[in-house]
Amino acid sequence: DAKTTQPPSMDCAEGRAANLPCNHSTISGNEYVYWYRQIHSQGPQYIIHGLKNNETNEMASLIITEDRKSSTLILPHATLRDTAVYYCIVRGSLQGAQKLVFGQGTRLTINP
């Protein structure tokens, strides 16, 4: 699975959009980009995933660059409850390649 690079920490004001970047320059054609977050010591929470098209759901939007070497997770109106560690994970779709490899993630702090 391709390696990802994320900033260790970010701050965002409550009510503003939080944009979390992720670099995955070695991503291959069959690998998806997944985003999870972990609030304190709770179980990681699935946010969104995509292959090459931009994706949006009720939680966030995922913007993947055309060359697929980087992506951005957007939380449109951040709240204090969005304070968490956010993980960007690249995972293949081939048989047996289903484990998630977690890096250090980005610690996002939403400030009032």
Added chain:
Amino acid sequence: DSGVTQTPKHLITATGQRVTLRCSPRSGDLSVYWYQQSLDQGLQFLIQYYNGEERAKGNILERFSAQQFPDLHSELNLSSLELGDSALYFCASSVGSQNQPQHFGDGTRLSIL
């Protein structure tokens, strides 16, 4: 609520003992995954089962074993426990399709005294 249930939430035991952690996957999910999260190692994949069969192994110690039963619930057995086994143990489940997301339970916090 992810739909994945893990029991117990907390477990305190002593070195040398054996414990069993239980996981009930989301309804309809065939794959179960176990992860360990310790302070110094982060989240590490241990093992995956799919419809009762072992599918993939990660950094799982020989003292640890797992199984998935016909009703699809899974158990992680940890034996000859050491202080370093103190960690959060998470179970996740997915439908089984390669690009479907995994959904995590709230974990079991294991403390070895």
